[in-house]
Structures are given as C-alpha cells and as structure tokens.
Amino acid sequence: MVSQTPRLAVAGIEKGFPGIKALDGVSFDVRPGEVHGLLGENGAGKSTMLNVLSGVLKANAGEIRVDGQRLDLHRPGDARAAGIAMIHQELQHIPALTVAQNLYLGRPLKAAGGLLVARRAQEARAREILADLDPTIDPARPIHELKVAQQQIVEIARALLYEAKIIAMDEPTSSLTPSEFESLAALIERLRQEGVSIIYVSHKMDEVFRVCQRATILRDGRFIATVDLAETSEAEVVSRMVGRDIQHERHVSHATATPALRVESLGDGRMIRDASFTLHRGEVLGLAGLVGSGRTELLRLVAGIDRARSGRIQVNGQAHTFRSPREAIAAGIGLVPEERKKDGIVRDRSVASNIALPSMRRFSRMGLIRRRVLRQEATDLMQQMNLRPPNVDRAIGQFSGGNQQKAIIGRWLAADVDILLFDEPTRGIDIGAKSEIYDLIEKLAAQGKAILVVSSELPEILRLSDRVMVMREGQIAATLAGAEITEANIAAHAIPQSKRRGRSLAAEPA
Amino acid sequence: MSSKMTDTTDATTPARGLRSVLPASLSLRDAGTLLGLVLILIVFASLNPVFLTAPNLLNILQQSSINACIALGMTFVIISGGIDLSVGPTAALSAVAGAALMAAGVPVPLAILAALATGMACGLFNGTLIAFAGLQPFIVTLGGLSLYRALALIFTGGNPIFGIPQEFRAVINGDVLGVPVPVVIIGVIAALLWVVLNRSPFGEYILAVGGNQEAARIAGVPVARTKITVYVMSGGLASVAALILTGRLGAADPTMGNLWELDAIAAAAIGGASLMGGKGSVVGTLLGAVILGSLRNGLTLMNVQAFYQLLATGIIIILAMLIDRATRGRG
C-alpha cells in the first residue's frame, strides 16, 4: 500500500485570478480505487482545483501526475485522453440537443464512414448507461425538457461514458434527492471496486463520510490537511475547514398569529392546482416534496414571476394580482431563486449593483444613485454575511456560488421585504455559510419577517421550520406542525398515491 | 419512481402527438413558417391571377434562389452564435475573380473553383479573426463588408466584367425537367446542408457552440474550428450565389450584393433562426427566402409604387415575425 504509485498526484498547484489567489500550492494524491473527498468552504478553491485537473483552467505552477506520468494539459481533450473525466458544478449542456447528443458531445459515435452521427447507436448506448442511474430519462429527448435533477444525472452519465480512470465530481448531488443520492452512492461504490478513482466535492458531510475514504481539506486556496475519514470525526473535519467550531443550534420559533401572506386556491393551469396556505409574520414555513413536485412553480407564482391562472394572494390583508415580480416586490415579497446563475445574478455587475437592483429608489436621491451610501450599506450587509473576498465592487460572477448566494439574500435584506421565499437556499453552500444562513433566516423571523423555505434536504427543513407543508404532484398534500414534523411523516406525504399503491402491490409478493 | 415515469410521459404527450402528424423533417417551428408562406400566397393569389401560375411560381423560386443560398450560409453562422455582414462583398469579390478568369479564357471549371476559393478565403479571414482573435462577429464582418467591396472595386476599377462564356451561361440559364438550374442547385445544397446540420457531428458542434460555447469547449468540441468552418461555408455559399448571378446576368459587377446581408438575415430570422445563436433550421430559412421572394414578386406584379413597396416590405417583415411568434408560443 505504501509503495503503491498514486493514481493521481497533485503537487504545488497555484492558480490566480485577477485580484485573488484561488489555489496556493495545493498538493494531494488519490489512490487507485479510492473515493477522495475535496472539502472546503465556498471559495476555498475546490472547483478551481478540479478545473485545473480537467484542463479547463491552466495552472500557474505545479504539476499533475497520473500513474506517475507527468500530465501536460493544453485543452479539455488532453485530460480526457489521460483518463480524467469531470462532472461540473454548473450544468454544462447544450439545450437544443438531445440527451444522447449531449452525452456524446465532442466525440460522437460515427456512422457512414465518420460523416454522420450514429444517432441510434448513441441512443442505445446512452440508454444502457442511464439504466443504472435513472431509467426514466429518454435519451432521444431534448435535454432542456428534463428536470434539473435529471440533467444532473446526464452529467454524471457523461463521465461514465469515457471509462475514465479518474472521475472528478463537483457537487454532483446538489440537486438530487436522497433516494437519487443512494443510487449514486451505489454507482460510486461499483466504480470504486472496478478500480476507478473518484474525487468527490460536496458540502454535505454525511455524504462525504458515506462515500469517501480520505479527504483533502482546502482553506482559502491553501492545502490544510489530508485526513483518513475513518479516523476523523465530522466535527473535526468541519472545524479544520472553517477554522473554527460550528455549533448546531436547535430550532427556535418566532411565529406570531398575524397572517402576512394568505394564498387561496392558487393554480397555474398546468402543474399547480388549488394551493392554499397562510404564512404568518415571524414564521418559517418549510415546503418539502419530491423533486418535480412543483415547489419551485408555486414559489414563482407567489413571487409574480409566472402568472397565476386562478386563486388569490393576500399580503398583509390586501388582495393582489401580480403581473410581474416587480409588483410582488412592491407588495413586500422577495424570492431567492433556485438557479442562481440563470435567475439570480447579473454576472458582470458588481455585488453592490446586484444587491441594489430591487431597491433602486431607496438608494437614489433626485434620480441619481447615492453610490457611497450604497457601497457602505452593501459592505455592511456583506460583512455580516461574511462575503469572501469582502469586496462589493467585484463583479458577482467572480465569486464562488456560496458567496453569490449571500449577495442574493443580501439583496432582499436591502430591499427590506416582509416576506422572503427561499428556493433551496443552501444548495451548493458550505457548512459554515449554511449555519450562517440558518442563523440569518432565524434572525429575520425574529424581526417579524415571514419566511417560506423550499428544501430537498429534510434536516434543513427540520432545523428551520415552525410548520412544514408537503407538496405532491402540484398540490399541497399536508401541513404539519409541532410533533407531526418528522422525516418519516414528511416522506409519507411526499410520495404520490399511485406510487404508494404501486409499491405496495409490488412489495406484497416479496 | 414509476409515478415519475407516468408523469413525464403525460407531460410530453401533446407535443409528441402533434409532432407525429408532421413529416419528421418538418419541425413545429417550420410548420409555422410554412403557414405564413401559405397565407402570403393566398393573399397575392386572390389579388392577382398571374401570381399562382406555374411559370410565376418557378419565377419566384428562381428569384429567391440567390437569397436562399446566401441565407443558408447565414443560418449556419447565426446558429453558431455569429453573424456575417460581409456576404454581399464576398459574393462580389468572388464573382469578379471568377469572371475575370473566365473572360481571360481559363477553363470554366477552374474559374469556378477559383471563385469558390475566393469566397471561402474571405470566410476564412472572418472566421480566423472571430475564432482566434476573439473579435465580435458583427464588427469583423462589418470590416469585411468594406474590405472585400474595396478589393472588388480596386480589382476591376469599378467596371463590371463581361465576356462570360456562353457554355457557362447556358448551364445556369437552363433547366432540369422544367425546373430552373439555380433552383436545382440550391435544392441540392439545401438537402446537403440539412444532413450536415441534423445528422453530422459538425452540425452538433455548430448547435453546441451557438447554444453554450463554454459547455461545448469543456466537452471537447473544437470550438475555433467549428466557428471558422461556418464562416468559410458562408463565404463559399456567397460564391455559389455570385456564380449563379454572374451566369444569369452575363456579367460580374463589383457592386454586386449590396444589402444582401439584410435580406439573408431576414430570411433566416423569419425561418426561425435566433440571433442569440443555437437555433435555426435549413427548411425554415428556405421558406423565409421564398416568403421574401413572393412578397417582392407579388408587389411587382401588382405594380405597387416604389414607396409603397418599401412600406409593404417593412410591414410584412414585422407581420411575419408576429405570426411566427404567435404560432411558436404554443409549439
């Protein structure tokens, strides 16, 4: 074991971006058949490390060896040729192409002497590979018709296609449900046994401890340690990641009896039917459900992004029909969207500008923006939220996902809305920032804000919620309060009726 | 799990149902364009008896063929996320190059090759600046618009080149089973391009580069090569159009191709190409070119006065896009 050449050896990697050193002498190695965690807070440099590995970014210094062989990376194809495949944090696909075409993009199976794409063959192979992951995905469908989770699965399948020796996974489960994680974990185990090495990036400690043998911890671009997970506790890992201890606080309720938002029989004519609920001031209402159950859609209706076809919305006792998000914002509703890059940020603008967008009136006087006031307030806000690097003049696109999320939340704090809708608020967010965001949500509730949180992570729902609504197939299936809020209870309501029947029938003979 | 399956199937059924009614090669979007064309045909046919006669319909196809040829190249460029404003001058330059050789007695096939090479060289120049220097396509080809026109004018001193061999002209002005040769040429090219776009790896690359360039790069798509190739194709197709026109007119004019880029972009856009890239269709572009051709033909037949022709053109372009939008909204 000791004398064994590592499958992958990374030594002294440095990578700088304008104004920041994202990687500063990172070294670690990965053994054959090992699942190796790469851990760190948002912005620690995990994605950058993987991008260097896969040839997407060029390192400023350092070397990479695969099976002892020095690797020269000039273009993405080079890493792949050396047996490295990567699953990117941001979904990387071409909307107009089918699932199979996306899988084989860049190296299609060819027919007619290489002139044409062998579509049938591609689709057949794709079906085989997808069978292990999610057999419901039709390889002939355009990828943009799939749900986000399914798109993520296609991304994973693409790495399998290359029969790589090393697969780097950058937060592969950020949009997967627990059950989908289970299939992934099984798959990883199988690959591992076949001798494939896997680098696994995740903010979810339980997953990391489930699938990884060892882990390398990065902080601010620097190598901190490589630890054997069997001999380390979660708390220890986290404290080395964050550089301090994280206390797990228990849920405290600030709920009042004053309704802030009352939704009655809301529907969009497609997916959402007859949704009714009341959200009180100071309350945190969890919204659980399976992926695809329509939680995002419901939030979009309430936030005025999509037009409701039926139903009523009352804010602080006043009826509204939102024709645009602007109207919803004016009524005091703000949404932290699920797809940050697409629906959240304006890449090239500064953090301050992104924060100020809904509150322009407040930040301007006589038609002009008070830049100094804006910068000061944005800086204060972001300091509280521990933005890294703490520079609100930088373009938001240059921040890590977690830090972008802080800015988007900051946007609504600056706008001082009464009702906050969070769609997967901690997706892709590190454990330190996560507890910061939880504290923040609690603090907002304490200030009397009404909060609706959609999350696919049950622990998160349990940690935050005063009450929990469960969505099923576009309808609110149950509202749980107090002692009813248990993982089992939520799961029971989340599973569609047809499926329960189907399962019980199938289960009985066995 | 099984319920999810049911769910998914349910959601896609209506679209699939409709799709299965149409021929496989005709997308829903193209059907919308076709509808627009049919509407225009009906309007003109009811206004003028000559319009819907076979000779006039062939006439329309013939008159649309030049624009269709340019627009097909433009479609590929647009799908890749670019634009080519230099098609007119590229056509002019390759026309005068080819014509000068023909007039000098060089064998016709050789002259044709030279003309094609000229057009492709212009495209190569555009494509290289765009792919390697990373310049904006709009500006590079705006520069090319001046550059190639200037070269054509300087080369000829501003005079058209006559003396196109009769054998060449006879071929271009001939017909195949009653269909004018230019229409046949464009038909064949369009069929080839359809295969390239929809069935070849290169077609996928174009869609990928236009749809999400970064993702394409990461997936190992040869982004630069793909971009350069679409501009070379556009240049080559401009040469084809130039040669057809030279054959028809019996002369190669260095001022050839004025404003062709706008007609071509209009045809591609009416046919469903999105200037944001990643979207576009060969069939749609052909239909778009025929819509514009029918429009011009119909207005001329009805002897609409010059100013009102301009008016009608503007209105129809906007109407076509509105109709398109309305039909697409559901598709």
Add this chain to the structure above:
Amino acid sequence: MSSKMTDTTDATTPARGLRSVLPASLSLRDAGTLLGLVLILIVFASLNPVFLTAPNLLNILQQSSINACIALGMTFVIISGGIDLSVGPTAALSAVAGAALMAAGVPVPLAILAALATGMACGLFNGTLIAFAGLQPFIVTLGGLSLYRALALIFTGGNPIFGIPQEFRAVINGDVLGVPVPVVIIGVIAALLWVVLNRSPFGEYILAVGGNQEAARIAGVPVARTKITVYVMSGGLASVAALILTGRLGAADPTMGNLWELDAIAAAAIGGASLMGGKGSVVGTLLGAVILGSLRNGLTLMNVQAFYQLLATGIIIILAMLIDRATRGRG
C-alpha cells in the same frame, strides 16, 4: 487572516495603481480606445500638416457629431442587449416632419418638439414590439428600416423640404466660444447620458437587462419599460441628429440617414460595446465616433481615392478591434 488580506491587496495593486492615475470616469477600456485615437491622430499628423490644425480638429468633431449622436443612442440599445437598425429612416422621418412644420410657419420650438416626438414614436413602436411581443430587435428594426423610410418618402413625395427658417439654421451653424453648436449639443447630451448610465437607477437597469434579463426581471427590474425606453431614446437621439443636420443642410431630405446604423454600430463597438449586451460606455462610443471621423478626414486630406478609403475603413475597423482586444486582455 492577515496574510490573506495582504495577498488580496497585493494582487489588486497594479490594476488599482493604473486606475488611480486615470480620471475616475475613464475606465481602463476607454483608455484603450483613447490610445487608439491618439495613434491615429499621430499617424495622420505626421503625414499631413493640415490635419493637426485647430480648424481641422474642430472640423473633425463637427463631422463626427451626427454619428456620435446616433451612436450614443445605439450604445444604450446595445447595452440593453438589442440593436437599432432603423436609426437612419427614423432620422429622416422626424427631419421631414419637423421641416414641414417649420416650412409651414409653425414656431421653431414647436416644430422641434414635433420632430423629437416623431423620432421617439418610431422608437416606441420598435420598443413595444420588442418588449411586449418579444420579437428579435434585429428583425423589428430591420422592418422599421423599410417602414419609416417609406413613410418619409410618401409624406414628402420623395422631395426634400426646403424653407427651413433662417433663425433655426443660424443657431445650428453658430458656435459657442469657437466650438460649433452641434459639437456643444452632443457634448451636453453625452454628459447627461454618462450620468444616466453610470449614476442613475435606469442605467443600472439597462446594464442588468442586457447582462441577464431573467435575473433582472426577478430582481424587480421593469424589463419591458427599460427596453422600450432605450429604443425611445435611440429614436429621440436620431431626431436630434436629424434636426442638427436639417439645420446645417437647410433642408430635410426623406433619404437622410442612409447607412447611419452601420457607422453608429461601428462607433459603439470600437468604443467597447458588446453586441451580446450588458457592456458599453458613453466615453468609449464618443471616442469611437471621433476615430471614424478622423479616419475619414485624414484619408480625404491625403487625397486617398474612394476605393482605397473603403479599404482603409475596413482595415481600421478590424485593427481597432484587434488593438482593443489586445489592451483589454490585460485590463
């Protein structure tokens, strides 16, 4: 922690250092454009003694002012992610509307307002179709290009309108402390627009809409209103250009503004606007317009023949973008 702080500061120092030397309003990108202009000025000055004289420099500014005016509007449209091909015909339509009123004896200020209203109405039409019907800007304004030209021609019967009051002409042809009035007007407008883009909420909205429309919408940006406003601005600025030109020419021609859109786009692009939206600068566009004006002026002074002027224009546009690219790469 402290080491990290040092790190960050260290890395940002060079950029900060450079930036602190420049006036706050001049971005690094604009400095690149300025450098390009200076290079061109040096070349021409060394080739021709007249070039760098005060009257000729004023001449260049005066000649660039129309294009600068149009290009400023275009810059806002481009930043918002659109394009306006209809600026020339918009100018023509508002010129003939204003001139007809002036010639009919309507008080000059009223006629000016009417001209501005006409241009803004054209912009409103474009903007509405783009923002509400969701049509592609390129195509809508391509339609507008035909439509407004046709309206101007029909309105005037194709004839220019003379009889512009002397008082109006005198103002436009006058000067303020030796600086021609058109230059002063554009200067004032540019200063206002700089404030709008860089200091007003609307400026943030434009940048956000051009940068990521969906995110902007969700963040409460009035997307439709923002888009419509930029087209109305572009139309209004086209009217301003039209009025200046009408004053200078003493007549309003329905064919005014031919090809203005290309010059304006070129100026904006040289000045750093990205046709993908979300990027662009008022100062850059002004510099871009002056670069194009200097180029034309210098080539004429050196008596370069028309075809070669065209050649030089093409080459310079591409060179400017290459230089820009090279300087920006580091910025």
Add this chain to the structure above:
Amino acid sequence: QDLAPLNSDEEPDRMEWSELDARFGELPAPEAGTAVGGVSKTLTNEYWRSLGEGYENLAQEYDVKFAYQAAPSEGDQLGQLSIAENMILQGYDALLFSPQTDNNLQPALETARAQGIPVLNVNDAVIPSVEHYVGNVQRDNGVRVAQWFIDNTEGGKLAVIEGQPGVFAAGQRTDGFTSTIEEAEGFEVVASVPANWSREQAYDAASTILQQHPDLIGFYANNDGMALGVVEAVKNAGLQEQVAVFGTDGISDAYASIRAGDLTGTVDSFPVLTGEVAMEVALRLVAGQDLPRVVATPQALITADNIEQYAVEDTAALRDTLLAQ
C-alpha cells in the same frame, strides 16, 4: 445676394456649352499653381469616373492641380459632405460638386462661398442656391426615350425600371418618360417599379413584369446597369424581338450591348465631355469671367442607327459631331 432656387431645366440665365468660346473667348491660361477639387457622387458607377476623366483631361492640358474624390458609396450623404468640407480646408481655387442629394452639400457650399471659392454644381442633383451649374437636363433623358417609342412604334404596353426611391435623378427620369408617353395616343405604362440601381433586382423585376405582360413592347431603365439586367431577362424570356430596352448614361457596356444588338438604346449625356466643359467653366470662373448661371451640356439618344457617330474615343471629334447638329 439672394438667388432664386435653381431649377436647372428652366433657368433663364443659361447658355449652351457650345457657345462658350464664341461668347467669352478662348479659355485664358490659368495662373500657375491653380488647384481645383472635384467631389463626385460615387466611383462605383462608370458615369462618374468618366466625368472625372473629363475633368482630368482639361486639368492636364492647362497644367492645373486637380484632386477628385467621391463618397465611399452611393447614398452616403454625410460621407460626401465630410469629404467636401475636408477639401475646402485644403485651399482649392474652385470646387466641382456632384451632390448625392439637392441639399447634402449645402454647408460645404456655404463655407466655400464665405471663403470666396467658386463652386460649380455638376450634374445630377441640383443645389437650389448654387450660383453655377453645368450639366444636362435629367428629365430630358426620359423624354427622349419616350419620344423614340412615339416615333418608332404603334403604341403598346411599356414598363419603367426605376432607380433608388427618392433619388433625384431617378424621379426626374421616370417622370420625364411617363408624362411624355402618357400624352401620346395608344401607350400605357403598365409597371413602374424600383430596382435600386441594381442589375440583379432589375433582372428580377423585368422577369416578373414579363410574366404578367407578355405583350410588353418596351422597358425604360433609369440607368444602364439596370437596363443591361433587363436585357438579360428579356433574352431569357425569348422576347428580344418584341421588347425594346433603353437605358440612361451611355456607359461603355451599354455601347457594347447596343452594338451586339441586345440593348435598343441609351441616352448618353457624354460624361467625359461634360467633365471637360465643367472644368473649363470652373477655370473661367477662377479667371473672373461672369458666366450665365447654367451651362447646358449635350445629351443624345444612342441607338444602333447612330452609334458609330457617337462612339468616338476622342472628345474633340465628339465635340465636332455634336456641334454639327
């Protein structure tokens, strides 16, 4: 001095080009170092290059420094204005303007006037306030072709292929043709459509018109380039025996086509000769002569019948031919 807006066709203060020597004596030798600048509409059309050739001929003969510039493209009104203004800065003794429109060179004219530089408007669009104009009568182009049809045919259907909508020359030529022909018996203009000076669009328009009116007897095109496109369309339709095609300008390709029996005729306005006359007038103005406001230059309908008479390289011989009429 307030001049009445010029109408070059009707201005009473006019003279024929042929009378210059007789009325004002031989052209006095210009002072050494005299420089004249010409600003033309475009060089992409042979007509304007020939005009420049005429300017150059005389400039060389009299050892005058001469620069000839043109807008980069037809319709680039502002570009032409800039060029004209830039030329004024260079200190020419006289300027020859062929403006894109009636007014786009107005500011340059005013600046030149303020500096005491004589400006000559040569052909095509007419600047209303110009003091000197040399050129032919645009309307007359169309009139002459119409007259040919009236004289040589029994009547029938005719079509006009127009230049760019809104351009002065296009409007005048079309109007001359149409109004003359409509006064005659038995003629009908069945189509009058624009082809924007483009050979290709003229071809398309002509083929479409022939679909609708296979019994057409003739086309009048606003310039020769379009006429040559029409000729091809007529040939393609196999109607060359029945359909007469006329152009305007008299470019060399039109002559060649007439000789080949394709084009029926063109109205030649003799650009080289016009250029020479214009330069002569300019030099006379520089010399201080007081000439009439308009100097008219010749024009002739060229057909196969008289082509050899006019197809001469040497403008002296052409002068003789024209003077003989």
